[in-house]
Amino acid sequence: MTTPVVAVAGSPNAGKTSLFNQLTGARQKVGNWPGQTVDKYTGKFKIDGSTVEVVDLPGAYGLVAISEEEAIAATYLAEGQPDVVVTVVDSSNLTGSLHLAAQIAEAGHRQVIALNMVDVAERRGISIDEAVLAERLGAEVVPTVARRGTGIDELKRAVLRAFERQPHQLIVDYGAVVERHLGGLVERIVEHPELAAVQSPRWSALQLLAGDQGLRRRLADVAGGAEVVDAADEFRVGINKEAGSNCEMELAEHRFNWIAQLVDEMTGAAIDRTTWSDRIDRVLTNRYFGIPIFLVMMWVVLRITADVSAPFLDWVDATISGPIARWFVGLLDLVGLDGTWVESMVVDGVLAGVGGVLVFVPVLFSLYLCLAILEDTGYMARAAAVMDRAMRAVGIPGKAFLPMMVGFGCTVPAIYATRTLDSSRDRLLTGLIAPFMSCGARLPVYVLLAAIFFAEATSTVVFGMYVLGILVAVLIGLLLSRTALREEEPTPFVMVMPEFRLPNTRTVWMLVWQRTMAFIRGAGTTILLASMAVWLLLAIPVGGGGSFANAEVEDSAFGVVAKGFAPVLNPAGFGEWEQSGALLTGFVAKEVVVSTMAQLYAVEGEEAAAGDPSFVDDLSEIGTTFGEATVDTFKAIPGVIGLDFFDLDDEGDTALQTAVRGSFEESSGGYGSLAALAFMVFVLLYTPCMAAVGAFRHEFGTKWMWVSVIGQFIIAWVGAMIVFQGGKLLGLG
């Protein structure tokens, strides 16, 4: 016997992903804004000796797909043939979330309703008559509080019982006009047995009348399908004329009427009162304060990221380049490999490369923590609402804001998050501009260079990079919506605002943990490989003298390739081969820019400190310095809001910093700071990484991928050149 499959469906924010996690024990991310599940996830649960496979679907408000996310959910329900559908209904928003449940019942699925967040409903004084709901939908109803794990076992048992039930199809009365046309269309469908076998003919007819694109596409391949689709269009026109309204509206009006009556019977009089969440909303989405509040929030986030994490950054750096490097050398010594190319590969390749990236884990951790808290409270959706008007003015829909914010963390999920948008035009536009949002991997480059060249104003420079990224995104958005994408207007902004809530420690921790681990995993795989590749290319002598692993850097294979590319970057002030080499490897991933720099400049020799501390000394040193870092972090917190109570110790330049400074001064002919700034601009604007390119291709196709990659390179080159040459003309630097 095959394992039965249950699909978990629900509108965004109904608690669907929390419920899935509770059912399967999976650690999937949950967020307080729509669009968290961008593809379907599967897991398993066991109860009373039976195993059930669970599929988590992206959030959907209905089965007539508008966004790509909804299309994924609707297509799976139609084609995946799950045995049972668990629909998560938000008890505090019954009308809104029963729309999907009603449609799933109309489609004739075996359904179990998870009446979620019953605690919130109770607090608001809503009492729900579950029996009425169960009877009307023909589904078992189980009250749950997914965030706390209440009612989960009951739900699992209800799913088992549902497998045994006959499917039940809900019939909603759509009124005389619609029903007549609907009947006509059903007759046309049943003329073709193959069409009638796809799904319930009444449900097919309803979806066609509602203009569902997914079903139209699917029917096109079935015998008689094209005819029926044409017939549906005629019936739509008929309904539009006779009802004097729009066909979709006519259907929705009757369905919501049915839901309103059901809700009335379930809960008695409708309760509609202002909550504290509404009061906060008035301030946060105020037309005057909304945008300034948003900017202040972002500023605080970046200050925390740049300043508070700095002591830990130093600690990781010292630990890796000190004790850990010594341990590795010691180990190699033990097996008699000291002084060989293996030692060179481990120390100059792996440790310099991977270590150079791991150093930035504290920075990313802080950034992810801040973003996770903002997401989980529900603020992100407000920010989208606030920004919509300004964004629309340049042709970008407000909903693009969510993917763009995700882009501050990582470009890959940002590209997938475009699936929450309402039209393919909006999706493509957002996909093209989201890579300009400065992702976490670019941050290390700014931090490194800003600390060297703009020590007095590090966070201002870093903040400036983020702002510049936004400006370029806006500019390109404006350009695209006036040229290639001018045919269509951005879809008007309509979005559900999730209720404000205090951030849940577990949810926030999961988000931070997953994103940080993804970065660390990247360091263990992509960056490890890239570092080894760079080391290998550095080790191979080309032309000149030298033997393997002992070549002059400039005469190595890497040096030759980088030198070939360097002149292109000369006008921007960073035409040294080390710089072009770092940028070349940055196509793999932006973190690699830093690790390559660390490798290239370290090659020129920074010998481990003299003396040979014992293992125990090393361990105690790691511990003590960690303690110091923690103290320094707390000292840095007042600085975030502009109060500098403590003077942080300003350590002298490290060897890497000195080498980088020298290199930039030389490449720019004395305009080191300008060249560094131009370099940062280039890193901000060019292709984020291979993974992002792959995600882009997956979502938008190969043609647009090349447009995106080449476009970004040109924009980055022009941007960097303007900064460098413009700065020189203005006499800066």
Added chain:
Amino acid sequence: MLPRSATSTEPPTEARLTLAAAERHSKVRVTRVSGQPRLIQRLAALGVVPGVIMTVLKPHGPTLVSMGGARIAIGKAAAKHVEIEVAQ
């Protein structure tokens, strides 16, 4: 493309009351919804349909309404397509 109905894609021409001009704290009933097909589908899926009663929490930048337990933000371009009458 789907055939569009000529009557309902046009924004309201007469001086009818729309959500874009609703007053704060007012209770309103939706009477008609127009606009491009995607907007209509989105509003329909969220329950912004003729006959529904909503409370205007905040009239501008964007309009924030409360319907049942849901809070929905509606941008100005969309709000202009939602015709309303004052309820009660």
